Amino acid sequence: MPASLLAPGAVLVLWTLVMLGWVLVSRFSALAKTGIDLKAAPPGGRGANLEGILPPIANWKSHNYTHLLEQPTLFYAVLIFLHLSGGSTDLTRGLAWAYVVLRIAHSLWQATVNRIPVRLALFTLSSLCLIALSLLAVIATLG
Template sequence: MQAQMLAPAAVLVLWSLIMLGWTAATRFPAMAKTGMDVKTAPPGGRGQDLEAVLPPQVSWKSHNYTHLMEQPTVFYPTVVILALLGGSQTDLAIAWAYVALRVVHSIWQATVNTIPVRFSLFLLSTVCLFVLAIHAVELTLLAQGAAA
């Protein structure tokens, strides 16, 4: 079960890298269309500086990649805790649901980006993470009690 519990985290890592690639694949051509050249960009420039220059649809991918660097950072240690302390089949199913919802959220935000649907996907994934976190806390407290 340990390796199985880590699989959703590994898939989400891969998905995050795919989103990074999608960001680059859309951002660099869009920059070229505006006449921008990365080689001559001023020092200290950041991706967010491109918001006013590039079409919103290009920036949506970058926004989503940023989101994948935020809440999932709570997901990863939660899954590791569950893997180490004996997460259940239910935990595994919830972890996969979290990953599926994050992938759908990514695709939605990167392409359509209407807020009600995007927020609903985010909320559902957050509920999954909350349930996993509660179970991780329960398992750590049980392990602590067993060690005493």
């Protein structure tokens, strides 16, 4: 396990960009199969407009990409608080890596199988890691 508490954050940023690439490939492939001409689409369209038009599995990657831009923003802030306040310990690094591994597993599950009980379990476990990291950040910043 790398010694830097910031490493898990960097890995999750990279994973988010991998998911963005998967979204693009999945959506453009699905659009090509439906025969939709993007040049003929009215201005101001959004990805959400493709719900019900593209197959659900093509949209699942986009849903996950959106999720990676929501809760993980708190994760990045918590890592910075811990890093700057000297809160980098074996425990915080372990929790941070657990969060990243769980979020990647969540992404892979949501993008391919998307059965809610497993997805919810992965989300809950990652959220518990984030809660623990947040509490440790408060302790570290209060000194």
